[in-house]
C-alpha cells in the first residue's frame with residue numbers, strides 16, 4: 001500500500017518557496033511548453049465549472065511532464081465577492097502525484113503557489129519585454145496578486161517610482177500602509193498610468209480598467225485579471241495597438257475576453273521568446289496576457305516538495 005500524502009499548508013509553502021528558485025523553473029517550463037513536445041509538457045486547456053448559485057467558478061488545471069516525472073493538478077475556486085465581504089475571492093489546492101503508480105505524494109496549499117508563480121511569470125514578461133531603462137511601475141489593483149507582484153517586481157528590478165491605484169482610494173491607501181517600500185497611492189487610474197513604463201493589472205474587474213489612450217508608447221503591460229471569455233481589463237485600443245504575448249495560445253483563445261472580444265492577434269507565447277523562436281519587441285508597446293497554466297503550478301509544487309524533503313532530511 002502507498003504511503004499517505006504529506007500535507008504542506010500555506011505557512012510551510014511560504015517558508016519553502018523563494019522567487020530566486022522559482023523564476024528559473026518557470027522560465028524553463030514556459031520554454032518547454034512552447035516547444036509542444038508532449039514528453040516535456042502535456043497540459044490541456046483547463047476546465048471551468050460554473051458555481052452559479054455562489055457566483056463563482058471551479059477551475060481544474062492538470063499537467064504532466066513525462067521527462068521530469070511531474071504529475072499534478074490544481075483546483076482553484078474563484079468568487080465574485082460583494083464589496084466588504086471577508087471571504088477570500090480565490091482558494092486553491094495543489095495535488096502532486098507519482099506518475100508511475102498514480103498515488104498522491106503531496107497535498108499542498110495552492111494559494112501561495114498561485115500568488116507567487118503568477119507574479120513571477122509577470123516579472124519574467126517584464127524582464128523580457130520592458131524597456132531596459134524602465135523607471136516607473138504602476139499596479140492597478142490592491143489584492144493578493146497586487147502584493148505578490150509588488151514583492152517580486154521590487155525584488156527583481158530597481159524602479160524609481162511605484163504607483164498604485166484601486167477602485168476606492170481607501171484601498172490604495174491601505175495597500176501603501178501595508179507594504180514596506182515607498183509607494184504612491186492614486187485616486188485616478190489614468191493619472192497612475194500616464195508616463196508609467198510598466199503597468200500590472202491585477203483586478204477582479206470585468207470591464208476595462210486600462211485604456212490604450214493613457215499608455216505611454218513603448219510601455220509594457222502585464223495583464224493578469226479577466227480570465228473568462230466575457231471579462232475585460234484592457235480596452236480594444238490597447239489590445240489592437242500593442243504587440244500581444246500570451247502564456248498559452250490555446251488558453252488565451254479559449255478564455256481571455258481581452259483577446260477574444262478585441263480580435264487582437266497573438267504575436268508569440270512568452271516561451272517562444274525564452275526559446276529565441278520569437279523576438280522580444282522591447283521598443284514597442286507590449287501586452288503580456290496572463291491566464292495561468294497548470295504546468296507553472298506543477299513546477300512550483302515540485303519545488304516546494306523538493307524543499308520540504310530537504311528540510312525533513314529525506315532524499
Ligand SMILES: NC(=O)C1=CN([C@@H]2O[C@H](COP(=O)(O)OP(=O)(O)OC[C@H]3O[C@@H](n4cnc5c(N)ncnc54)[C@H](O)[C@@H]3O)[C@@H](O)[C@H]2O)C=CC1
Pocket residue numbers: 078089090114118141142143144145146166167171202203204205206209223224225226227290291292293
Ligand atoms: N493570470 C493568472 O495566472 C491569475 C489571475 N488571477 C486573477 O487576478 C485577479 C486578482 O486576483 P487576486 O489579487 O487574488 O484578487 P483579490 O480579490 O485579492 O484582489 C482583487 C482586486 O481587484 C479590485 N477590484 C474588484 N473589483 C474591481 C473593479 N470592478 N474595478 C477595479 N478593481 C476592482 C479589488 O479592490 C482588489 O484590489 C483576479 O481577476 C484573478 O482571477 C488570479 C490568479 C492567477
Ligand SMILES: O=C([O-])C1=[NH+]CCC1
Pocket residue numbers: 076078114227291292293
Ligand atoms: O491560473 C490560475 O490559478 C488562475 N487564473 C485565473 C484565476 C486563477
